Amino acid sequence: MKDTGKHQGLRNQLVSVLIEKGITDKNVLDAIKKIPRHLFLDSSFENYAYQDKAFPIDAGQTISQPYTVAFQSQLLEIKKDHKVLEIGTGSGYQTAVLCLLGAKVYSIERQNELFKRTSVLLPKLGIRPKHLTFGDGYKGLPGFAPFDSIIVTAGAPFIPQALMAQLKIGGRLVIPLGDTVQVMTLLIRKNETQFEKHELGEFRFVPLLEDKN
8 A cells, every 4th residue: 555755746736736626725635635545546546546536436436526525525614523424435535534634533334345445444544533334324323413514425315304403503514415416515503493505516426325224
């Protein structure tokens, strides 16, 4: 699992691209500068790992485009020791960014193959989420709630009520809503019953899977 000076140089170039595209959060940019994205991909994609593109991973899923990861991370406004719920661990790359931002990360993955792989990979890279679990993201993790912020990394047809209920007052929920194309949506919880909603442009994600059992 090598991370070379060449890889670091490519990461620096990637960060420059993200700045040009409007990412301003220094902590998010620093995290992306440090994380070896090539180690989250199949080795056949290694030479392309620092392009601002999504790539296929196991179980018919994708590793998100770095811009999307940065955009969602920036919207969360994470402070050190914030409790963050991530719906869709996937490759673990977004998880790693959240951990480097100082968050206590609780992450759920619906695909057992990805859950097993990520559970091994992240500790090897010295990245330790608070809790990784295999399960249904639509249900969240009520046993660990409330959360300072919640990030959904797959396209959802609606905002699950369970996730809204698990968000702290003042907390931020970032979720891509829609079928073929998703609208990045930010909910800010104002009180027990009221949420402020912001729609922030179109993105493309794989669908958020529900547990049918």
